[in-house]
Amino acid sequence: MIKMINTTEKESNYQDLDKMSVHELLTNINAEDRSVPLAVEKAIPQIERLVVETVTKMKAGGRLFYIGAGTSGRLGILDASECPPTFGVPFDWIIGLIAGGDIAIRKAVEFAEDDGEQAWKDLEEYGINDKDVVVGIAASGSTPYVIGGLEKANQNGLITGCIVCNGGSPIAEVAQFPIEVIAGPEFVTGSTRMKAGTAQKLVLNMLSTSVMIQLGRVKGNKMVDMQLSNHKLVARGVRIIMDETGANEETATHLLEEFGNVRKAIENYSGNR
Known part of the structure; x- marks a missing residue:
């Protein structure tokens, strides 16, 4: 055979x-x-x-x-x-x-x-x-x-x-x-x-x-839960926050520093900041 x-x-x-x-x-x-x-x-x-x-x-x-x-x-x-x-x-x-x-x-x-x-x-x-x-x-x-x-x-x-x-x-x-x-x-x-x-x-x-x-780990088309393990990813996180909230770069950077997470930064954004 x-x-x-x-x-x-x-x-x-x-x-x-x-x-x-x-x-x-x-x-x-x-x-x-x-x-x-x-x-x-x-x-x-x-x-x-x-x-x-x-x-x-x-x-x-x-x-x-x-x-x-x-x-x-x-x-x-x-x-x-x-x-x-x-x-x-x-x-x-x-x-x-x-x-x-x-x-x-x-x-x-x-x-x-x-x-x-x-x-x-x-x-x-x-x-x-x-x-x-x-x-x-x-x-x-x-x-x-x-x-x-x-x-x-x-x-x-x-x-x-x-x-x-x-x-x-x-x-x-x-x-x-x-x-x-x-x-x-x-x-x-x-x-x-x-x-x-x-x-x-x-x-x-x-x-x-x-x-x-x-499982909800993406918002829109963005990696809002990604780990911020290098400068490139931190910069990406800032851009995502700016895109999602309309905040300027300085505000987005402060938000990311405060909350340490893109999703949390977006959720806690207030236009008064």
Whole structure:
């Protein structure tokens, strides 16, 4: 019996990459990348269902966990780590876990992704419970670390989702709310850090941003709860206050210094200041 080759493992649409000029390489990579947003667009109904479930759980006090290996795990950690500074939420609202632990963020840990028991052990360290949501991220859709984690999450009454880049994958079968983004073969055959990674990043952007907006962490189109951790962000905060209230720069600056938070500064603005 011939085993089907996953889309992400199929041969590149381009031959003789090593004979291409730099311009040809860049042009062709860009041409392939254009297909990714179109593939993501097809998955919007799946993304929407997972967002709705996640918002419901987080409003009830739940958290969002990402589990993955390699590039997929790193992308989950990236998305999770950017939510607190962007939306001013606690660091334990969205948590990214990678097979092999934190050392695997920078350096591959051999065979870590093949351990089907470890993901649940990693989740248990955070007191995982049935209020939480677990999303498995895996381009192949067959990573044992992710499959095992989702299976145990299902058994313990959690909501589960996934982001995969092959159709009909084992992980999509396990996840209650699968997201399948079929972006096609990679420019470099099998290099899923490219189109598949881009697809996963786009979906993660959509998922976490939509959830945060639904949870009230954005006002209009502004990051009113962002952390003011450097001069650039303080200046942005002042501009947001000016835009939202009509205050001049001096007043907006004083408001931000007084309340230490853009949202609070806007809420406490008085035209008499």
